[in-house]
Structure formats: structure tokens, C-alpha cells
Amino acid sequence: MAMEQGNLEIDLQRRLGNMTLEADFSCTAAGITAIFGRSGAGKTSLINMIAGLLRPDRGRISLNGVTLFDSSAGTDVPTERRRLGYVFQEGRLFPHLSVRGNLSYGLKRVPKEERRIDLEEVVALLDIEALLERRPAALSGGEKQRVALGRALLANPKLLLMDEPLAALDQPRKDEILPFIEHLRDEMALPIIYVSHSMQEIVRLADTLVLMSDGRVEAVGSVEDLTSRLDLRPLTGRYEAGAVLATTVAGQDKAFGLTELRFAGGRLKVPYLNLPLGQDLRVRIRARDVSIATEKPENTSILNMIECIVKAISEERSPQVDLQLDAGGAAIWARITTRSCHALGLQPGRKVFALIKSVAIDRQSLGRRDKSTRFLSEDQ
């Protein structure tokens, strides 16, 4: 199933109403690349242009060295021959076909020798056996998205485009779909472009982040790097403010139900995770869950006290300020009141302790980095 790693190169422009969409970046077409931005930033238009559903005014798109669009050479490969899967936010299942009919719609258009996945495999993977003879109208929202995902997979795409596939679902339904997307990334090595405005989903799924704002691609890089950059803070979001840490499982405390994670700046204790030692894990720590002390507190319930240096203080005229902290090279954000900031006399360069409540780090803040299943038995 493994696919050769490739590159997605994009350089295009298109007018959209009174905004001009400009994107010029390239990224490896491997793992999950998230396109993040507020609604109206041009995320959907960008992937519609990759899919060939929207024509750029000017520019070039190439995937794995194959040109899909080039305005100067007059190349414009039609959508149906680009072989890119597309999972839409609202499913877009064909109402006049059964679930089986929907699933095989793309499959039967793939030449037999190019099929790498068959109907039974997808049905088993997505657990939709019981739905096969139903009509889309009789499916729940989560079921619809599973079928839509299966339908796109069966078209045997070279790259899968997903446009906020979970945005219309409630949290339990999201939790139902997320493992499947992780499976595609980990087991099937299918490169995915994932549009989202939820940092939570991105931290859990994505490797590379493309930040968009007002039709422009502002930055491209790893999720950890971009979320810790102060200049990108207006884009990565105030409410969602937080840092992403690359950690490794370093210990288990079964008596108290805690797991210890090691990262560049020290150790973190979090609620118990059923993961093996040595497992890489990405943890998102929200700025509002981090407090500051200038001296190491004693007699406190807080388990996580990380020694840090204040690197920068945001200059926002509001009751709150965000501090960027450096913990042995890893970035942590803290959101405290402006009053406390003055009272403590915080300045860049000052040594402080970041206090992080263990219970604030929950499952949804975590992103697994690679396959762990085969190690599980050894460490249990």
C-alpha cells in the first residue's frame, strides 16, 4: 500500500470577489498537511483549485512532478483525471444511489490493474457493512462521513483532499471518524491535505501546517514551529492560543494513574495514557492552562513545574497578556492577567516557573505520532 513520497508544488493566483487568493508554497505530499485559517481565508478555494474544481487565473500546480495545471503552458488536467480524492464537509453522497452504489461509483472507474484497495477492505476498515443497502438519507451524520471517506478512498487517489470533514459533526461523531483518518495516515501512508479551522484536530492529525489569512498563504512549516511563533499568533488564534510540544512517554505511575512525558524542557505528568515507553506523542498545552511563579512554589497541588525563561511578552492592551516561555528550547505559552504581569515584574530574560495543571492535558490535546500498537504487549 505504501506510496512513493512526492511533492506538492503550488504557485497560483485567483481573484475571489474583492480578494485575491495567492498561494506559493511546496510541501512533501506525505502524512497530513493541514490548511488552517479563519472562514473566508480561502482554504476551500485553494483545495478546489488543487482538485480542478476552480480554475486559477494564473499559476502552476504539480503533484509528484506531474503538472496538473500550468497557465503559461495551457495545461489544465480535468478533475476526473487528476485522481485526487475529495471528502467534502457535507458528505455529498448521491441521494439516488445506495451506500454500495456510492462506494463503487469511483472504484468502477479505476482500471483493474490500478486498484490497490477493494470494497470489502474499505467496508471492514470503516465498519459500514450494515449500511451497504441503505440510502444516504437514512444515515446519521457520522455514518455519512464514513461512507464519503470510503467512497473517496475507493477511487484510489494519489492524494486525499479533506475540506473540514468533521466540522458538521458533534464531538462524539468526531471521535468516531478521527481514528479512521489516523489509520489512513499511519497504515495506508496516503498523503492528505486537511482543511480545518480547529487547532485541536490539526494537533492530533497534522505534520505540516499551512497558515492562510485573507487569501494569502502566510507560513508553511511544522505544527510545533508555527504554533510557537509570536508573529503568527494573530493567525493561530487567540482563543486557541497554546503551544505544541514534542514529547516521549518516559514513565508510568499506575498507582496514581499518571503518565510521565519527557520533552526538551523537562518532564510532564499527565493523566494515565495507555501507551508504551518511548512512544512519541505530541501534546498541546493551552496558554490559559499555564500559570507563572517567580520562585518554585512549595505545598502545591500542581505537579508540573517547568523552569523557563521569559522570551517575549505580547503587547496587547487588554486585561490579559500572553507570555512566550523558553523551556530548554521548547516553547510554552502562558496567558496571565496584565495585573499579575506587573505585580511579578516580568521582563524578557527573567527566569520563571511555568505551572501546568495535569488534568488540563486531556486526550483531545494529544496527537499520536506513529504506530504504537505493535509495542503495546511488551510494556503491559
Place this chain on the structure above:
Amino acid sequence: MTPTEAMLELTPLESEAIQLSLRVAFWSVLTSLPFGLALAWLLQRYDFYGKTLLNGIIHLPLVLPPVVVGYLLLILLGRQGPLGSWLYETFGISLPFTWEGAALAAAVMAFPLMVRAIRLSIETIDRNLESAARTLGASRLSVFLTITLPLIAPGILAGCVLAFARSLGEFGATITFVSNIPGETRTLPLALYSLIQTPNGEEGALRLAILSVLLSLAALGASELIERRLRARLKD
């Protein structure tokens, strides 16, 4: 034969008129359907120079007196007419005073109804479904055949039934273009008209009127049944 049986028996004149009406309406719908579909598609999906004019011309029969339409057809398609003389010299086809001419007159009169119904159904289609189909590898033609056509089928059917009913009742353009010839162009409404003009024809006229009502009801009932089936396929 009891008097009741005699009442239920169709007279030769009646059965001839009914058969002719059904044949005229059937061919009127069948021949205009491809054009109706193409024009509805064109008007709904594309913008082009002269679109308003084309739309107006298609809808003209709805607002013009039918006699005018029949007269225009006669001028255009009569033996001496520009199109009629060409048709006759090239193919040996002559439309005036034939049942085929009656079918053409009915088709022209019913055309706007058919186009409107189909156009409405094309408008209601979620075009996102078509783009989804293309990302799954279907060409434009394939998308039309496997997605668009099944989804607009109820609208096409509605258009056909409307056109069929309109064709059954066509009078003005028919009598002007193909006259009122027994066995050739005397459809049900024309036969009814003739009976009203005849002394002591009231009873026969009433019978034809009742037949007309029954025929129209049957057509509507049949379409309702088929449409329900088609819609059920979309809903489950």
C-alpha cells in the same frame, strides 16, 4: 345489447377521435422531449448573447392566441412556405392537413410547459453532487448520465405529462394549421367542436366531454404514480 351497454360502448367516431388524440399527443411529446431537455439545459446552465430573446420565443405560444401560432405554422410550413417547400422538395414531406402536422402544432403549443418543468428541476439539483462525481473520476458526459439525469427524472416526467395533457387539448393552432379532417386531424377537441356545431349533437358532445375528462384524469393519475416511485428512490 341493453341500453346501458350501448351507453358504455364507444361509437366509431369517438374511438377514432380518441386514438387519433393519443397518437398525436404521444408523438408530440416524444419528438419535443430531446429539444426540450437540450433547451432547458442551455437556458439553465449557460449565459449567452440572445438568451432572453430565445427564452421569449420559447414562451411565445403560452401568450399568443393559438390561432396565430397555427397561422404562422401554415405560412412557414405550407407547400408554398419557405420551410414547407424545402421539406416537400427534399424529403417529400408535407405537414399541413396531416396528423403529423397536428402533432407538430401540439408540440409547439406544449413546448414552453415542458421546458419550464425540466428547467425547474435542473435548477434544484445540487451542483456539488456533480463536482463530487467528477472528483471520483467521472467525465462530464458520465456525470450527466449517472447523476444529473436520474436526479431530474421526476422533473422530466412532470414536463412530459404537462405537455401530453396540453397536446390532448390542443385546438386553435391545430384547426388553423391542419384543419378538421375526419380520421386524419379530427382529434377529440375538434370532434367535440364539430358535434356542437351539428343539430342534435348535444348528447354526443357531452359524451366526448366526459371522455376528455376521464382521459386527462388517467394521464395525471399515471404520472402521479410514476413520480411517487421516482421520488421514493431519492428518499428511501
